[in-house]
Each structure stands twice: as C-alpha cells, then as structure tokens.
Amino acid sequence: MKERTEILEETFRKLAEEKKYASLRDLMQTLYPADIAAILSDMPEKLMPAIFRLLPKDLAAETFVEMESDVKETLIRSFSDTELKAVIDEMYMDDAVDLIEEMPANMVRRILTQADADTRKQINEILKYKDDSAGSVMTTEFVALTPEMTAEEAINHIRRTGVDKETINTCYVLDEKYHLLGTVTIRTLILANPQDTCESLMTANAISVGTQDDQETAVQMMSKYDFTSLPVVDAENRMVGIITVDDALDIMEEEASEDIAKMAAITPSDKPYLKTSVFEIWKNRIPWLLLLMISGTFTGIVISRFESALALVPVLTAYIPMMMDTGGNSGSQASVTIIRGLSINDLELKDVFHVMWKEFRVSILCGAALSLANFAKLMVFDRRFINPDITVPVAATICMAMFFTVVIAKLVGCTLPMLAKKAHLDPAVMASPFITTIVDVLSLLVLFTLATSILKIYA
Amino acid sequence: MKERTEILEETFRKLAEEKKYASLRDLMQTLYPADIAAILSDMPEKLMPAIFRLLPKDLAAETFVEMESDVKETLIRSFSDTELKAVIDEMYMDDAVDLIEEMPANMVRRILTQADADTRKQINEILKYKDDSAGSVMTTEFVALTPEMTAEEAINHIRRTGVDKETINTCYVLDEKYHLLGTVTIRTLILANPQDTCESLMTANAISVGTQDDQETAVQMMSKYDFTSLPVVDAENRMVGIITVDDALDIMEEEASEDIAKMAAITPSDKPYLKTSVFEIWKNRIPWLLLLMISGTFTGIVISRFESALALVPVLTAYIPMMMDTGGNSGSQASVTIIRGLSINDLELKDVFHVMWKEFRVSILCGAALSLANFAKLMVFDRRFINPDITVPVAATICMAMFFTVVIAKLVGCTLPMLAKKAHLDPAVMASPFITTIVDVLSLLVLFTLATSILKIYA
Numbered sequence: 067m068k069e070r071t072e073i074l075e076e077t078f079r080k081l082a083e084e085k086k087y088a089s090l091r092d093l094m095q096t097l098y099p100a101d102i103a104a105i106l107s108d109m110p111e112k113l114m115p116a117i118f119r120l121l122p123k124d125l126a127a128e129t130f131v132e133m134e135s136d137v138k139e140t141l142i143r144s145f146s147d148t149e150l151k152a153v154i155d156e157m158y159m160d161d162a163v164d165l166i167e168e169m170p171a172n173m174v175r176r177i178l179t180q181a182d183a184d185t186r187k188q189i190n191e192i193l194k195y196k197d198d199s200a201g202s203v204m205t206t207e208f209v210a211l212t213p214e215m216t217a218e219e220a221i222n223h224i225r226r227t228g229v230d231k232e233t234i235n236t237c238y239v240l241d242e243k244y245h246l247l248g249t250v251t252i253r254t255l256i257l258a259n260p261q262d263t264c265e266s267l268m269t270a271n272a273i274s275v276g277t278q279d280d281q282e283t284a285v286q287m288m289s290k291y292d293f294t295s296l297p298v299v300d301a302e303n304r305m306v307g308i309i310t311v312d313d314a315l316d317i318m319e320e321e322a323s324e325d326i327a328k329m330a331a332i333t334p335s336d337k338p339y340l341k342t343s344v345f346e347i348w349k350n351r352i353p354w355l356l357l358l359m360i361s362g363t364f365t366g367i368v369i370s371r372f373e374s375a376l377a378l379v380p381v382l383t384a385y386i387p388m389m390m391d392t393g394g395n396s397g398s399q400a401s402v403t404i405i406r407g408l409s410i411n412d413l414e415l416k417d418v419f420h421v422m423w424k425e426f427r428v429s430i431l432c433g434a435a436l437s438l439a440n441f442a443k444l445m446v447f448d449r450r451f452i453n454p455d456i457t458v459p460v461a462a463t464i465c466m467a468m469f470f471t472v473v474i475a476k477l478v479g480c481t482l483p484m485l486a487k488k489a490h491l492d493p494a495v496m497a498s499p500f501i502t503t504i505v506d507v508l509s510l511l512v513l514f515t516l517a518t519s520i521l522k523i524y525a
Numbered sequence: 526m527k528e529r530t531e532i533l534e535e536t537f538r539k540l541a542e543e544k545k546y547a548s549l550r551d552l553m554q555t556l557y558p559a560d561i562a563a564i565l566s567d568m569p570e571k572l573m574p575a576i577f578r579l580l581p582k583d584l585a586a587e588t589f590v591e592m593e594s595d596v597k598e599t600l601i602r603s604f605s606d607t608e609l610k611a612v613i614d615e616m617y618m619d620d621a622v623d624l625i626e627e628m629p630a631n632m633v634r635r636i637l638t639q640a641d642a643d644t645r646k647q648i649n650e651i652l653k654y655k656d657d658s659a660g661s662v663m664t665t666e667f668v669a670l671t672p673e674m675t676a677e678e679a680i681n682h683i684r685r686t687g688v689d690k691e692t693i694n695t696c697y698v699l700d701e702k703y704h705l706l707g708t709v710t711i712r713t714l715i716l717a718n719p720q721d722t723c724e725s726l727m728t729a730n731a732i733s734v735g736t737q738d739d740q741e742t743a744v745q746m747m748s749k750y751d752f753t754s755l756p757v758v759d760a761e762n763r764m765v766g767i768i769t770v771d772d773a774l775d776i777m778e779e780e781a782s783e784d785i786a787k788m789a790a791i792t793p794s795d796k797p798y799l800k801t802s803v804f805e806i807w808k809n810r811i812p813w814l815l816l817l818m819i820s821g822t823f824t825g826i827v828i829s830r831f832e833s834a835l836a837l838v839p840v841l842t843a844y845i846p847m848m849m850d851t852g853g854n855s856g857s858q859a860s861v862t863i864i865r866g867l868s869i870n871d872l873e874l875k876d877v878f879h880v881m882w883k884e885f886r887v888s889i890l891c892g893a894a895l896s897l898a899n900f901a902k903l904m905v906f907d908r909r910f911i912n913p914d915i916t917v918p919v920a921a922t923i924c925m926a927m928f929f930t931v932v933i934a935k936l937v938g939c940t941l942p943m944l945a946k947k948a949h950l951d952p953a954v955m956a957s958p959f960i961t962t963i964v965d966v967l968s969l970l971v972l973f974t975l976a977t978s979i980l981k982i983y984a
Contacts, residue, residue: 098730224716235711270555289774289778291557293771315744322778330860338871339880348887352890366907366912367911373842380836384825387828399790417799432810435814443819452829499854506846
C-alpha cells in the first residue's frame with residue numbers, strides 16, 4: 067500500500083508541475099476518494115488547492131470528506147464562495163454536520179452562508195442533538211416508500227430519486243405521518259415479483275433507535291442485527307434519519323479508542339496523535355497524573371505509620387514494590403475484563419454477584435499459585451543471592467500478604483467498575499490506575515498487619 | 526430492550542406449554558434471528574429444541590448462527606441427521622466455517638458428514654487459511670458478473686441466482702480467469718440505462734485483500750474506503766470470496782477486545798466472560814502475573830542494595846510507592862497512546878523520532894508540573910501532618926527524582942511498543958504492566974542516585 071501511494075504522489079507532482087492537468091484529472095478519476103485525500107494532504111500547500119479544483123464535483127465532495135480537518139481548513143480558505151457552495155451542496159448531510167463541528171467559528175459562518183436554505187435547516191436540526199447521540203451522527207437522506215407501492219413502482223421511485231440518497235440498500239416503508247412501518251431491502255425488491263406491494267414484502271417490527279440514544283447503543287444494535295443502516299426516530303416515533311454502517315465502523319473504532327484512553331488515565335481526544343500539539347497532550351494527561359499522585363499520599367501515610375516496625379525487619383521494604391505491582395496487575399486484569407464486558411454488553415449490572423463469585427474463585431487460584439511460586443523463589447533464590455536475612459517466617463509473611471492482596475485486588479477490581487456503572491459514571495475510568503492506587507494502600511495494610519502479628523514487630 | 530425480551534420469553538413459554546405451536550411459529554416469524562436466539566438460549570433445555578424445530582428452514586439457520594456455542598452444541602445433539610443437514614445447507618459459508626471451528630472434534634465429523642460434497646469442499650478450503658487471516662473470515666458466496674453483461678442482464682442474472690448470495694449490494698466483474706476487473710453496486714445497476722455494459726458502469730482499480738492478509742488489515746480497508754463488502758483474492762490474484770461489513774463490525778470489536786486484554790496482561794479469549802470457566806480465566810491470567818512478579822525481583826535487588834542508605838533517611842521509603850505509581854502511570858499513558866495509534870494505523874514505524882521528540886516535550890511539562898505540585902504538598906501538608914523529618918533537601922531529592930522518572934517513563938513508554946512492532950511482536954503486549962516493571966527499577970535507581978549525591982548518604 068505504502069509504495070503505491072508514494073508512486074502516485076510523485077506522478078501527481080510531476081503532472082502538476084508540467085501543467086498536464088487533463089491527464090491528472092483522468093488519473094484522479096480512477097482512484098478512490100480516500101486515496102486522493104491522502105495524496106493531496108501530503109502535497110505542498112501551494113499546489114494542493116489547484117489540484118483539488120481539477121476534481122469533478124461529486125468526487126471533489128467525496129475527497130474533501132476524507133481529509134483531516136487542518137487540510138479541510140486550508141482548502142476552504144482557498145475556495146471562492148461558489149466553490150465552497152458546490153462542495154457543500156454535494157456533501158451528505160452527516161458529513162456536512164461533521165465539517166461544521168470541526169471548523170472554527172468564522173469558517174462555520176461562511177459555510178452556513180453558502181449552504182442553501184434547506185441544507186442549512188437540516189444542519190441546524192442535527193446540530194441540536196447532543197454530542198455522541200444517535201441524532202448527531204445520522205444522515206437525513208434515506209429512501210422512503212409507501213406500503214401500497216409495488217416492487218416495480220418502488221424500483222422506479224428509487225431510480226428517479228435515489229441518486230442523492232446515501233444508501234439505497236435498505237428502504238423504509240412509512241405511513242403518511244412518517245411512522246416507520248417496516249423495512250425492505252433492495253435485494254428483496256429486485257428478487258420479488260414486480261407486482262407485490264411493499265407492505266407484503268417488508269419486514270415489519272422494524273428495529274430503530276431514538277435521536278437521543280447513545281451512538282454506541284446504535285452501533286451495538288447494528289452489530290447485533292447485522293444491519294447496514296439503522297433507522298433513527300424522534301420522540302413522536304417519526305423516522306428522521308438513518309445511521310449508515312460505514313459511520314458505525316468509525317464510531318466503533320472511536321469508542322474503543324476512547325475507552326482505551328480512559329483506562330490509561332488519559333482524557334480522550336478525537337485528533338490523531340501526530341496532529342495533537344504537545345500542550346494539548348499535556349492537558350489530557352496531567353490532571354489524572356496529579357490526582358493519582360495526590361492519592362498516593364495514603365500509601366505514604368501507611369508506610370510512615372509503620373516506619374519503626376519496618377526498621378526492625380528492613381528486608382520487608384525490598385518486597386513492597388513487587389507486592390504492590392502484583393496487586394495492581396491482578397486488580398487491573400479483573401477491572402479491564404469487566405469494563406470491556408460492560409461496554410460490549412456481555413455483562414449487565416444484574417450479573418454483579420455472579421462476577422464477584424467468579425473473580426473470588428479466580429483470585430484464590432491466582433493468589434495460591436503466586437504465593438507458592440514466590441515462597442520457592444524467596445527461599446531458594448533470593449535468600450542465597452540477594453538477601454540472607456530472609457527467614458521462613460519472613461517469607462511466610464510476604465507470601466500470605468501476597469495471597470490476600472491478590473484476592474482483595476481482584477474483588478476491588480471487579481466491583482468498582484460495576485459500582486461506577488450503577489452510579490451512571492463511565493466504568494472505564496475505574497481501570498488500572500485507580501484500582502492500583504486503592505490496592506496499594508490495602509496491600510500495605512495487609513502486609514503490615516501480618517508482619518506485626520507473625521513477626522511480632524510493633525509500630 | 527430488556528423488558529421486551531422478558532415479555533417475549535414469558536409468551537414463548539406459555540404458548541409452548543399450552544402446545545399452541547402454530548401461534549408460536551407465527552410470533553417467531555415476526556422477530557429478528559438475534560432476538561429469537563437470545564430468547565431460546567434462556568429457555569429450559571427440554572423446551573428449547575422443540576421450539577427451535579418450529580422455525581421455517583431459513584429462519585432456523587439464521588437463528589442458529591446467532592447462538593452461543595454451548596447452545597449450538599445442545600441443539601446439534603438433539604438434531605436428527607436430516608435436521609442437521611437442513612440447517613447446514615441453509616447456512617452461509619463463513620458461518621458454517623465458524624461453527625466447525627467452535628465445535629468439538631466428534632461434532633465436527635458429524636457436521637461434515639451431513640454437509641453436501643460441495644459445501645464440504647468449500648469448508649475445507651476456508652479451514653486451510655490460518656486463524657485471523659482474511660481467508661478464514663470470508664464467505665465464498667458473492668455475485669460475479671462478466672464485463673459484457675448489460676445492466677438489465679446483470680439485474681436479471683442477480684434475480685435468477687442472487688437468492689443464495691450473502692450480499693448483492695456490490696457485484697464483482699470478473700474475466701474468464703476469475704481475475705477481478707472492477708466492482709459495480711446494485712445501486713449503479715438500477716440507476717443506469719438498462720443497455721449500459723457492466724464494463725462501462727464498473728469502478729475499475731478495485732481494492733482487494735489477499736487470503737493470507739490479516740483480518741485487521743481487511744477491516745481497516747473497509748473502514749477507510751467505506752465498503753460494505755471487500756473482495757478477497759488468492760495468490761494468483763483470482764477472486765475467491767468477500768468479507769461482509771457485518772463480519773467487519775464483529776472483527777473490529779473482537780480485535781479491540783483482544784488489544785485491551787493484552788494491554789492488561791491477559792491472554793485474550795473469544796468467549797464471553799460469563800461463559801468462561803474459572804480455570805480458563807485463571808489460565809489466561811496467571812502466566813503474566815508470574816512473569817511480572819518474577820521481574821519484580823529487580824526492584825527488590827535495587828532496594829536491598831541501598832538498604833543501609835535508606836536506613837539513614839527512612840522518610841524516603843514512604844515515597845517509594847508514590848514515585849513508582851506516578852512513573853508507571855506516566856509510562857502507560859505514553860505506551861497505550863502509541864499502541865492504539867499503531868493499531869488503527871494513525872502511526873507508522875517511520876514516525877518513531879517524531880513520537881519520541883513529542884513525548885520528550887510532553888514529559889518535561891508533566892514532570893515539571895508534578896514535581897512542583899509535589900514539592901508544595903511535601904513542604905506544606907506532609908511535613909506538618911505526616912512526617913516532620915521532611916527537610917528541603919529531602920523534598921528536593923524526591924521531586925527531582927519524580928521529574929526524571931516521568932521523563933524516563935514517557936520515553937520508555939513510547940519507544941518499547943515501536944520496538945516491538947519493528948521486531949514483528951504485538952505492540953499491545955508492551956503496555957502498562959511491562960512498562961511499569963521496567964520504570965519501577967529505573968525510578969528507584971534515579972531516586973537512590975540522587976539521594977546519595979544530594980543527601981550525602983552512602984550504601
């Protein structure tokens with residue numbers, strides 16, 4: 067893939083420099099919009115708008131949509147009002163809305179001025195839906211049929227009006243009040259007897275989402291029912307748009323990236339890494355680091371409290387980091403599993419006791435294996451090569467603390483994300499870093515409690 | 526959604542118990558396969574196969590595909606050979622292959638015996654492709670057209686043969702040796718002049734993947750080009766199948782779940798959590814915990830080495846956990862960002878220096894903010910309430926160590942995943958737990974080096 071793009075880029079540049087615009091135009095018409103966008107984005111800023119202008123209207127709009135927002139901005143600045151209008155009129159509604167959302171305010175005014183009244187009205191309509199709702203990602207262009215139409219009439223209707231619709235693979239049968247009666251695929255229409263009515267051909271009981279529902283819910287539904295487009299209805303149950311499967315793929319990727327960022331204690335950003343400024347990256351990371359650093363005060367308090375006890379068995383200090391890391395890793399294994407399960411609907415809140423019981427048994431197995439392995443390592447390897455002070459009671463203390471730490475960590479790790487969900491918070495925030503901070507304190511308390519009772523040392 | 530399923534389940538049970546099979550059958554025909562599968566899976570094992578038998582052939586196959594593998598197994602055990610054959614013959618090729626892959630060996634033999642010779646041949650063909658390759662997830666059923674066909678002929682051809690094809694939205698124009706010449710959508714065919722030839726209507730330069738390519742590559746391509754199906758070609762460039770967008774959604778979800786599991790040091794499993802046994806969960810988690818625990822030996826060695834120095838300034842011990850956690854969190858922020866960027870193709874190997882330079886600047890900002898905040902906290906809060914031994918040199922040592930730890934953590938965190946990719950290993954394995962283990966050792970070394978030179982204490 068890589069090389070092909072580079073060769074094309076070279077060819078583009080050469081043709082542009084030699085002013086062979088007709089050949090360049092012909093070449094571009096054989097390429098996919100995503101490829102043209104990638105090549106143009108890497109071109110020098112002076113050449114790029116000139117080459118873009120060579121594209122025929124529809125291909126220009128499709129290519130424009132595939133570009134990163136900084137390239138879009140450069141292009142819009144170079145557009146005349148007529149050019150801007152041409153591109154916007156050719157764009158699908160959901161893409162136009164995306165454009166408005168990512169441009170700075172002065173650009174937005176210019177874009178809205180150029181859009182025709184009807185487009186402007188629809189854009190404003192969609193902009194009213196809150197971020198990440200189904201309404202905000204839908205397109206208002208879909209094929210609507212009436213129940214009385216025959217398959218033949220329906221196909222003719224699509225032929226007459228379908229060119230502008232984003233997808234015609236699934237058509238929607240609506241009553242006169244725009245209520246969704248059912249769906250019929252183009253496949254069914256083509257394979258049907260031409261005289262059959264849409265009502266007899268359609269699948270009734272159509273599945274839909276509300277405009278206010280979460281976009282993630284919409285994608286989960288499309289995945290569950292294998293739809294290539296999902297109808298969106300308003301509060302009065304009137305159909306207002308569809309979400310298409312290509313957007314569903316993007317949304318799924320975006321939501322997974324967001325979850326992963328949150329799990330690593332980062333405020334999610336929808337910009338690609340290389341396009342994000344150092345300051346923005348810092349802003350997304352530092353609040354969490356500060357918060358977690360300050361929660362670290364509690365581990366400090368515990369250790370200070372037991373400082374004199376620790377001075378009597380200094381060898382314990384050497385095992386604090388290992389103990390805490392093992393606790394943190396055990397806890398985040400559980401929390402991340404549960405968070406992912408909740409987010410792909412494999413788990414529900416009602417499973418909480420089922421989950422805790424399962425994690426409890428897993429933690430006993432993990433804790434036992436780790437303690438035994440650790441005991442062997444301490445007595446055979448560490449005592450000989452690292453620290454001759456390791457006695458059987460010391461090793462036993464460390465291993466028992468390890469066992470309880472793992473059990474506590476797994477239970478905390480599986481419970482907190484479910485509590486967060488119950489409290490309508492995002493479970494993803496309850497991932498490794500928070501679990502680690504809590505488990506750290508608990509594991510130190512366990513270690514010192516066991517040390518004072520087994521090794522008879524007192525603070 | 527929840528309540529609706531429960532009401533339906535209640536109705537199913539009642540109708541089955543009252544032996545009102547005709548009404549039950551009518552009711553099921555108004556539902557989606559995914560819903561029927563969910564309801565049947567929750568039914569008592571005795572009732573379930575009887576209700577399943579009421580489904581008409583095609584709906585039965587579609588419902589069967591949507592079930593979890595343990596329910597499928599129960600059903601197959603209850604099927605007569607004729608029933609099994611009917612379900613398999615109705616299934617799409619990719620679903621049949623999935624079934625074979627998830628069933629135990631004795632079931633597989635029974636299934637392959639019941640499949641007709643042609644189906645068996647195609648299943649075996651697909652099974653040869655390695656796991657997670659494009660070949661292993663494709664279906665062999667697609668609409669092939671010749672370049673000379675007119676739009677009208679093409680539509681008639683689809684009408685005659687299309688019923689069995691998994692998707693007819695995109696058709697493929699092949700030459701007599703099965704080489705892919707181009708694609709034409711059903712939309713284009715319907716909207717075209719009926720006398721236009723496929724050759725003139727098709728988009729040439731078709732994008733395809735090879736059977737041996739990674740399924741993730743295929744999904745990234747579908748997302749990039751907004752395809753609803755992607756052609757798969759063999760080593761001789763002959764078209765052998767397609768990947769459909771509903772499978773792409775599943776693959777994307779599965780790949781994100783796998784990455785998330787690996788980042789949390791878990792061996793990924795494709796079974797839902799509640800269906801995975803305690804022992805299997807343990808097996809997926811314990812090797813990593815053991816490995817990480819044993820790598821923890823190095824932190825122990827560093828602390829043991831500096832034990833006597835630490836005894837002179839015992840207050841430092843209380844800050845070791847906070848230092849290590851902050852280092853771990855800083856490092857995993859960087860590593861997780863880079864891992865995700867690599868996996869969604871936002872980043873490439875050639876960006877390595879760009880990334881390091883960016884992370885270096887971010888780490889300076891993060892390190893500075895954290896050290897300053899920590900210095901203020903140490904002098905104002907901790908000295909007064911927790912530990913009166915904190916002097917300015919001690920606080921300065923801790924904060925300088927914090928600064929360097931953050932810088933080192935971010936650099937290690939961004940570099941290791943890229944090195945892993947370069948070495949053809951999975952970057953996701955280089956996430957938080959490994960970074961934390963490495964950063965722990967480095968941060969302790971930094972702390973003790975600074976402590977010995979600033980506080981003049983020696984091991």
